[in-house]
Amino acid sequence: MDIVVTVKMVPDLVEELEVNAEGTDLDRSVVKLRINEFDEHALEQALLLKNQHGARVTVVALDSGEVDETLFTCLAKGADRAVKVMGDFQGGVSTHTAAAVLAQVLGGIPHELILAGVQAADDRDGQLAVLLGSALRLPHVSVVTGVEPSGDKAVTVRQEYSGGVVGELEVDLPAVLGIQAAPQTPRYAPVSKVRQMMKTAKLETIEAPAVEVGAGSIVTSLARPEAAGRAEIIEGAPEEVAARLYAILADRGLLKR
Amino acid sequence: MSADIAVVVEHLEGVLAEVSFEMLAKGRELAAAGGGMLWAVLIGHGVTRLAGELGAADGVAVVEQEALAHYTPEAYEKAAAAALQALAPRVALVASSSMGLDQAAGLSGTLGWPLCAYCKDVALTDGALTAVSQIYGGKLLATAEVPGEHAICAMLPGAAAAAAGRKSGTPPVREIPPPALDGLRVRFKRLIQPEGGDVDITREGILVSVGRGIGSQDNIAVVKELAEALGGAVSSSRPIVDQGWLPKTRQVGKSGLSVKPKLYLAVGISGAPEHIEGMRGAELIVAINTDPGAPIFDVAHYGVVSDLFDVIPALTEKVKSRA
Numbered sequence A: 001m002d003i004v005v006t007v008k009m010v011p012d013l014v015e016e017l018e019v020n021a022e023g024t025d026l027d028r029s030v031v032k033l034r035i036n037e038f039d040e041h042a043l044e045q046a047l048l049l050k051n052q053h054g055a056r057v058t059v060v061a062l063d064s065g066e067v068d069e070t071l072f073t074c075l076a077k078g079a080d081r082a083v084k085v086m087g088d089f090q091g092g093v094s095t096h097t098a099a100a101v102l103a104q105v106l107g108g109i110p111h112e113l114i115l116a117g118v119q120a121a122d123d124r125d126g127q128l129a130v131l132l133g134s135a136l137r138l139p140h141v142s143v144v145t146g147v148e149p150s151g152d153k154a155v156t157v158r159q160e161y162s163g164g165v166v167g168e169l170e171v172d173l174p175a176v177l178g179i180q181a182a183p184q185t186p187r188y189a190p191v192s193k194v195r196q197m198m199k200t201a202k203l204e205t206i207e208a209p210a211v212e213v214g215a216g217s218i219v220t221s222l223a224r225p226e227a228a229g230r231a232e233i234i235e236g237a238p239e240e241v242a243a244r245l246y247a248i249l250a251d252r253g254l255l256k257r
Numbered sequence B: 001m002s003a004d005i006a007v008v009v010e011h012l013e014g015v016l017a018e019v020s021f022e023m024l025a026k027g028r029e030l031a032a033a034g035g036g037m038l039w040a041v042l043i044g045h046g047v048t049r050l051a052g053e054l055g056a057a058d059g060v061a062v063v064e065q066e067a068l069a070h071y072t073p074e075a076y077e078k079a080a081a082a083a084l085q086a087l088a089p090r091v092a093l094v095a096s097s098s099m100g101l102d103q104a105a106g107l108s109g110t111l112g113w114p115l116c117a118y119c120k121d122v123a124l125t126d127g128a129l130t131a132v133s134q135i136y137g138g139k140l141l142a143t144a145e146v147p148g149e150h151a152i153c154a155m156l157p158g159a160a161a162a163a164a165g166r167k168s169g170t171p172p173v174r175e176i177p178p179p180a181l182d183g184l185r186v187r188f189k190r191l192i193q194p195e196g197g198d199v200d201i202t203r204e205g206i207l208v209s210v211g212r213g214i215g216s217q218d219n220i221a222v223v224k225e226l227a228e229a230l231g232g233a234v235s236s237s238r239p240i241v242d243q244g245w246l247p248k249t250r251q252v253g254k255s256g257l258s259v260k261p262k263l264y265l266a267v268g269i270s271g272a273p274e275h276i277e278g279m280r281g282a283e284l285i286v287a288i289n290t291d292p293g294a295p296i297f298d299v300a301h302y303g304v305v306s307d308l309f310d311v312i313p314a315l316t317e318k319v320k321s322r323a
């Protein structure tokens, strides 16, 4: 089976997010990008299928941030091919645009199963797996937590609904799946192995096709939520904080006896 | 250009989702602002009886077909597309939920209507549509202008009060001819119900809830000790369950359980929208997190910006000594 995993670089949420002077976007000059964590689960799911049933795994990413290192890490984890799509993506692109670009790029890459992270921190205009499915006119299923082959031309997937209820669906291939969580924690690639990949492996590059789509809406303001309902912050040494919290709980009758 | 509003109603196993009523409440506001009708779009097989709960709408557009007996992203998207094409609303509201995720973006792709995902708010002013999306894990809000005749907004659960959208009485029903649903490429096999656990976190008065800030499975003992001292139970965010550190029955949030304890102590949890969805109803929320910008502080009543490994043992000690 040929599996394609799309990988996206997103702002690292652990870092402070700075907004630009216009107040309409992140300050892209300081933003630190990392791989979308749900994409790591998509890759893990692909590698599990490869290990258990045999598959060729290709990772594809639009060029932005330190994407080279991310792609080499994917190779170190066990992906067979890494393709970087060259274009003007440093300022961030809408998901509609990314889907349109990738749909064309995938015309030249064999794919029976396409896996993407279920969502990304900045996909304000929708999720990639679904929009890519639409663009390629392929079936799509999101919030997937398990994939198993079902014969040669289909997979059985688990889709999670609220309250922990799970739907089991059979999906004809080719298809696009939005992966929520792989059945196991994404594997880790040691730095030495990534370094070795950087020396021995090559990233393939493809020029991005010209596409004419956008988000369909224009951001006029990007800001922190208003402070209105914010927590009262308790400060002090751990013992002081503990004493204050204890008093609050006691006050509310939350301590037994 | 139509000023009508359509709400794509969500239901599972014959029960309407809470978010459906929230969307009807928001839809009423939008319909009033634009002077249009409010439509509820109901998709399924044998679901017309649910129209009796959709009294907040002016009309219910029903797509009924045997192939829609069980939810599948493909069949439901086709049915919703047929309904939205027939109604041609100014705005279609879809739930920002597991099901809605496939629906909202899928409809945007098929119909070519712009989509604003993760909406906390949507407004129509003199016909102009603005949508406020909660992005970057809940850290930032993006306000956008949405030009054009039609748009889709995916509404986050909790964005509007459900009460205003909950009205009995069956509005006039309009039957939408179902689209061709043969040769479907996604087929329903079965629904798997969650297994019961040792503890029912929805019934606990005190929850000490742990997130990725805990660092390792062994460290969970630290919060467990506090939970025991308080006479409560340990719950968690999703990554803790995904890593197999706690059973699924302890997960709070969108794809876990919704809890309303007297005390919810969020420890090393960032407060992503998907987590907040499951605990915002708690009576008292206390958050401990090293990141002062963590969105959990936007819903917490009290916050402590510090290392959980400093604060939790100190609090456990204090509770144990009852001093």
Ligand SMILES: Cc1cc2nc3c(=O)[nH]c(=O)nc-3n(C[C@H](O)[C@H](O)[C@H](O)COP(=O)(O)OP(=O)(O)OC[C@H]3O[C@@H](n4cnc5c(N)ncnc54)[C@H](O)[C@@H]3O)c2cc1C
Pocket: A118, A119, A143, A180, B097, B098, B210, B211, B212, B213, B214, B236, B237, B238, B239, B240, B251, B252, B253, B254, B255, B256, B257, B267, B268, B269, B270, B271, B272, B273, B274, B275, B278, B288, B289, B290, B291, B294, B306, B307, B308, B309
């Ligand atoms: C469809 C869908 C459904 C989902 N359903 C759910 C759901 O049901 N429940 C859920 O929780 N998530 C759900 N998620 C995942 C959600 O998007 C987040 O990824 C998740 O909630 C993050 O969990 P977290 O807060 O534990 O981890 P993180 O976001 O990584 O946060 C960890 C926090 O710990 C803090 N921290 C680190 N070290 C320390 C320390 N020593 N002391 C104190 N604080 C520290 C950090 O500052 C950070 O804020 C869902 C996602 C999707 C797409």
